[in-house]
Amino acid sequence: MPRATLAAVAREAAVSRQTVSNALNAPERVRPETRDRVLQAVARLGYRPHRAAQTLRTRRSQTVGARIERLAEGVQGVVLVRFLHALTARAQLQGYRVLLFAAEDDERETAAYAELLDDHDLDAFVLTGTHLGDARTAWLTAHDVPFVTFGRPWGSVAADHAWVDVDGAAGTRAATEHLVSTGHRRIAFLGWPMGSGAGDDRRTGWHRACAAAGLAVADLEVAALDGLETGRAAAAALLARPEPPTALVCVSDSLALGAWTEITARGLEPGRDVAVIGFDDSPAAAVVGLSSVSQPLEAAAETSLDLLREVLAGSARPPAPRSVLLTPRLALRRSG
Amino acid sequence: MPRATLAAVAREAAVSRQTVSNALNAPERVRPETRDRVLQAVARLGYRPHRAAQTLRTRRSQTVGARIERLAEGVQGVVLVRFLHALTARAQLQGYRVLLFAAEDDERETAAYAELLDDHDLDAFVLTGTHLGDARTAWLTAHDVPFVTFGRPWGSVAADHAWVDVDGAAGTRAATEHLVSTGHRRIAFLGWPMGSGAGDDRRTGWHRACAAAGLAVADLEVAALDGLETGRAAAAALLARPEPPTALVCVSDSLALGAWTEITARGLEPGRDVAVIGFDDSPAAAVVGLSSVSQPLEAAAETSLDLLREVLAGSARPPAPRSVLLTPRLALRRSG
DNA sequence: TTGAAAGCGCTAACAA
DNA sequence: TTGTTAGCGCTTTCAA
Numbered sequence: 001m002p003r004a005t006l007a008a009v010a011r012e013a014a015v016s017r018q019t020v021s022n023a024l025n026a027p028e029r030v031r032p033e034t035r036d037r038v039l040q041a042v043a044r045l046g047y048r049p050h051r052a053a054q055t056l057r058t059r060r061s062q063t064v065g066a067r068i069e070r071l072a073e074g075v076q077g078v079v080l081v082r083f084l085h086a087l088t089a090r091a092q093l094q095g096y097r098v099l100l101f102a103a104e105d106d107e108r109e110t111a112a113y114a115e116l117l118d119d120h121d122l123d124a125f126v127l128t129g130t131h132l133g134d135a136r137t138a139w140l141t142a143h144d145v146p147f148v149t150f151g152r153p154w155g156s157v158a159a160d161h162a163w164v165d166v167d168g169a170a171g172t173r174a175a176t177e178h179l180v181s182t183g184h185r186r187i188a189f190l191g192w193p194m195g196s197g198a199g200d201d202r203r204t205g206w207h208r209a210c211a212a213a214g215l216a217v218a219d220l221e222v223a224a225l226d227g228l229e230t231g232r233a234a235a236a237a238l239l240a241r242p243e244p245p246t247a248l249v250c251v252s253d254s255l256a257l258g259a260w261t262e263i264t265a266r267g268l269e270p271g272r273d274v275a276v277i278g279f280d281d282s283p284a285a286a287v288v289g290l291s292s293v294s295q296p297l298e299a300a301a302e303t304s305l306d307l308l309r310e311v312l313a314g315s316a317r318p319p320a321p322r323s324v325l326l327t328p329r330l331a332l333r334r335s336g
Numbered sequence: 337m338p339r340a341t342l343a344a345v346a347r348e349a350a351v352s353r354q355t356v357s358n359a360l361n362a363p364e365r366v367r368p369e370t371r372d373r374v375l376q377a378v379a380r381l382g383y384r385p386h387r388a389a390q391t392l393r394t395r396r397s398q399t400v401g402a403r404i405e406r407l408a409e410g411v412q413g414v415v416l417v418r419f420l421h422a423l424t425a426r427a428q429l430q431g432y433r434v435l436l437f438a439a440e441d442d443e444r445e446t447a448a449y450a451e452l453l454d455d456h457d458l459d460a461f462v463l464t465g466t467h468l469g470d471a472r473t474a475w476l477t478a479h480d481v482p483f484v485t486f487g488r489p490w491g492s493v494a495a496d497h498a499w500v501d502v503d504g505a506a507g508t509r510a511a512t513e514h515l516v517s518t519g520h521r522r523i524a525f526l527g528w529p530m531g532s533g534a535g536d537d538r539r540t541g542w543h544r545a546c547a548a549a550g551l552a553v554a555d556l557e558v559a560a561l562d563g564l565e566t567g568r569a570a571a572a573a574l575l576a577r578p579e580p581p582t583a584l585v586c587v588s589d590s591l592a593l594g595a596w597t598e599i600t601a602r603g604l605e606p607g608r609d610v611a612v613i614g615f616d617d618s619p620a621a622a623v624v625g626l627s628s629v630s631q632p633l634e635a636a637a638e639t640s641l642d643l644l645r646e647v648l649a650g651s652a653r654p655p656a657p658r659s660v661l662l663t664p665r666l667a668l669r670r671s672g
Numbered sequence: 673t674t675g676a677a678a679g680c681g682c683t684a685a686c687a688a
Numbered sequence: 689t690t691g692t693t694a695g696c697g698c699t700t701t702c703a704a
Contacts, residue, residue: 053681055388102425284620389697
């Protein structure tokens with residue numbers, strides 16, 4: 001069966017094409033009984049509008065762009081996938097689709113924006129992995145393109161755009177508080193080097209929880225680039241001290257799993273001898289029994305779309321863009 | 337700067353619009369000097385055709401659909417992400433985009449096809465996770481929709497479509513041969529229940545390698561649903577035997593990691609006391625040092641697009657659809 | 673080899 | 689409230 005066109009629906013319902021269009025897009029302009037007649041014809045014929053035609057006319061594609069990143073060697077990346085799945089699933093419930101693109105760096109990503117906007121009339125973008133001095137948000141703002149970021153705008157300049165993020169500090173704070181409540185007094189933080197927004201944020205949570213519990217933090221903070229080997233080395237340095245920490249809060253599962261390796265290599269048991277808590281709740285964490293801070297990615301996707309709708313609705317007379325901070329959950333396992 | 341239209345290019349090059357179109361789409365019909373003039377105008381104005389208009393006219397969207405799966409609890413799923421990234425990156429080099437969709441099961445996936453074809457004029461689909469009695473390939477074939485599968489058509493009926501797959505049997509055979517070469521004589525296979533195409537294929541590789549080496553396989557084969565706990569239980573049963581195996585070839589990293597947990601829980605060391613080799617080379621495998629069979633996903637994505645081009649080119653007078661079997665690589669680590 | 677005309681399916685602007 | 693007209697940007701006839 002060939003697809004039904006709007007014209008066919010108009011014939012079927014014995015109205016003009018414009019009335020069909022109105023019945024679907026501006027129902028309040030059509031008398032209820034006319035509208036019913038049209039909707040019945042739509043149902044009978046199984047009519048759905050043709051996107052290309054709609055896009056050509058309205059310059060809106062009902063499609064949002066999202067970048068898919070190359071999966072790093074580490075344990076990260078699962079977060080992006082889960083988010084993308086949730087985003088796609090929820091978007092399509094609202095009549096939106098997600099178009100993928102790949103880009104090696106920010107510069108090429110903005111080039112991709114230009115192309116996708118010109119060629120495909122994308123309505124908006126969903127960005128992930130925001131970072132300090134993010135050139136992408138500046139470009140999108142300058143070009144008046146609707147977008148939301150999953151990840152808050154890091155840095156001093158209060159970027160004025162809609163964003164969702166997970167409260168990393170709350171996650172590490174909860175992790176630290178849990179360790180305190182189970183009797184730990186020397187809790188170290190295994191973080192990334194200063195200057196990464198998310199990393200600094202997560203460090204803050206640990207720091208505050210320690211302060212609130214009256215625990216010392218001096219000498220209990222080490223930094224390492226993300227990775228298993230680096231995490232292992234950093235943990236080795238901590239454990240080699242005369243008075244080693246009894247618990248480790250880590251900025252990522254990669255570092256935590258590296259620490260895990262070092263701990264077991266020393267004949268110690270994570271959780272019993274040294275507590276370890278990671279961040280991201282990757283599958284690998286579940287595998288080995290590593291406690292980890294779990295990001296609410298379904299909620300993040302849903303909120304992204306909520307914010308996007310607001311941005312798209314208000315693009316003429318923009319209200320203050322909203323931002324939402326979601327609280328992560330602590331997934332407790334054997335290690336902490 | 338507003339986007340340049342084809343009409344603008346025509347004015348700039350002082351030709352008609354059709355000549356511009358011809359110069360771009362059917363160069364042989366245009367005199368070389370005219371063509372040059374047009375191409376220069378295109379470059380000067382930075383013209384790129386508008387997809388919606390092109391699609392409306394030609395019924396081709398230069399877009400392929402791909403389903404993004406919900407990431408299971410286990411370790412799987414990373415394979416899909418890596419494949420999707422490679423697919424997206426390579427597709428866009430050829431002027432194609434990847435449109436995502438989500439579907440809970442095969443039935444809803446075919447419903448999604450119908451919708452995407454009608455509404456978005458998708459040119460083709462790339463399917464992953466083929467299985468026995470796959471309703472999706474039948475639907476696509478019946479509706480004459482171009483597609484490629486990553487995963488061969490399992491089952492007796494020789495489905496007549498283009499596909500790429502990784503030779504799972506070759507992977508487990510290589511793993512088994514490696515274990516044989518390091519002195520193992522009692523090599524068990526920890527697989528999925530009979531009836532899954534990929535699982536049976538992987539079992540075959542182990543079986544053949546054992547037969548070739550003159551090793552017994554009786555009683556050395558256990559099956560479990562994919563998962564960590566199930567893998568652990570299956571490994572426990574194997575290791576509790578009077579004459580336990582000295583090595584385990586596993587159908588997936590999830591099962592292998594489950595076995596890993598059981599081995600270490602017994603105070604044994606994977607690789608030294610019991611060898612374990614998994615399948616998929618997930619990040620978790622790298623984390624713990626699990627040897628694993630690694631699928632060439634970049635190659636799979638590239639081949640998928642090659643095959644898709646052939647299918648699209650030959651859709652009028654179809655040649656025999658091609659199929660390609662790629663050989664996986666054995667990533668050796670501490671465990672085997 | 674190039675150009676003129678028509679129309680893909682839809683909706684914005686306007687008229688009735 | 690409904691219908692008419694026009695046109696989004698492109699390519700496919702067909703004629704020059």
